[in-house]
Amino acid sequence: MGGAAGDPGAADEAELDCDISHGGGRVLRLTGACAQARGLARAAMSLDAAAVNRILGASLERRGVAATWQELLVPVLVSVGDRWAATGEGVDVEHLLSECAMGALRAVGIRLENPVNRRPVLLAAAEGELHSLPLHVVAAGLAERRVACHVLGASMPRAALADAVRRSGPSVVFLWAQRVESSDPAQLSTIPAPRPAPVVVAGGPGWSGRTLPAGITRVHDFAEAVERLGVAAGV
Numbered sequence: 571m572g573g574a575a576g577d578p579g580a581a582d583e584a585e586l587d588c589d590i591s592h593g594g595g596r597v598l599r600l601t602g603a604c605a606q607a608r609g610l611a612r613a614a615m616s617l618d619a620a621a622v623n624r625i626l627g628a629s630l631e632r633r634g635v636a637a638t639w640q641e642l643l644v645p646v647l648v649s650v651g652d653r654w655a656a657t658g659e660g661v662d663v664e665h666l667l668s669e670c671a672m673g674a675l676r677a678v679g680i681r682l683e684n685p686v687n688r689r690p691v692l693l694a695a696a697e698g699e700l701h702s703l704p705l706h707v708v709a710a711g712l713a714e715r716r717v718a719c720h721v722l723g724a725s726m727p728r729a730a731l732a733d734a735v736r737r738s739g740p741s742v743v744f745l746w747a748q749r750v751e752s753s754d755p756a757q758l759s760t761i762p763a764p765r766p767a768p769v770v771v772a773g774g775p776g777w778s779g780r781t782l783p784a785g786i787t788r789v790h791d792f793a794e795a796v797e798r799l800g801v802a803a804g805v
């Protein structure tokens with residue numbers, strides 16, 4: 571698994587319309603995106619899952635998780651989301667791209683042998699939160715550091731999360747909230763602290779402006795998340 575940033579791709583400073591010939595005039599606006607991101611946007615807009623999988627697989631292999639997330643996936647996801655907000659269209663594209671991305675990112679963790687951590691790292695999305703893709707990118711980034719994670723996925727009820735913490739004794743619990751509607755800080759307080767207590771980390775734009783319970787830190791980007799969770803997991 572290649573972890574180096576490597577080839578950043580051909581930068582394109584101009585706003586670019588990825589016009590999809592058989593997509594009925596569907597357009598995605600990508601500003602300053604690399605060639606691979608434009609290819610990913612075209613494949614996603616064409617609902618060409620095989621091409622999306624190929625592009626993501628090759629990028630993860632050659633450039634690693636951080637570059638694939640920041641240079642390919644984030645620009646295309648943001649653009650797909652903006653297009654949905656403006657037109658109400660493209661939920662199909664959003665689903666296809668997220669599904670392929672989760673598959674490609676999961677494969678990074680599945681290939682991890684002999685992880686360095688003994689205690690689990692739990693990654694979950696907050697109650698009511700269906701955005702779970704960032705959990706998978708964090709898990710893949712940690713796998714590159716030989717840290718194995720348990721991804722608990724979307725909309726984790728607080729009682730079930732508390733139970734999982736009691737039963738598995740994690741070193742870290744990461745809770746993602748994409749939206750303010752799902753970022754009730756009280757659910758962070760109900761995470762139990764069996765000895766030794768886990769480090770609890772909150773991530774995602776949903777937590778912006780929220781006051782988090784004492785002792786809980788917030789991370790703001792992929793690199794900070796992987797660093798903070800990796801240290802808490804012992805690497």
Ligand code: B12
Pocket residue numbers: 643644647648649650651652653654655661664665668698699700701702703704708748749750773774775789790791792795
């Ligand atoms: C894929 C997607 C979906 C998929 C999710 C699939 C999945 N399994 O995850 C589906 C189709 C299910 C979905 C559903 C919905 N979605 Co949606 N979705 C998206 C999309 C396109 C990408 C989400 C994502 O992974 N983002 C991750 C990164 C790319 O984005 P970001 O968090 O904004 O990144 C910022 C920071 O978090 C940070 N960052 C970047 N990467 C990382 C990594 C880490 C680890 C950290 C800590 C930080 C970090 O940097 C960025 C700049 O600050 C976004 C568009 C967008 N801009 O995000 C919309 C978006 C998040 N969705 C949106 C909405 C409104 C919805 C729905 C409510 C729609 C509906 N009416 O049903 C539902 C939510 C239902 C629910 N109960 O949760 C809005 C949210 C608006 C808001 N602020 O609340 C967005 C922003 C679209 C838009 N432009 O309006 N969605």
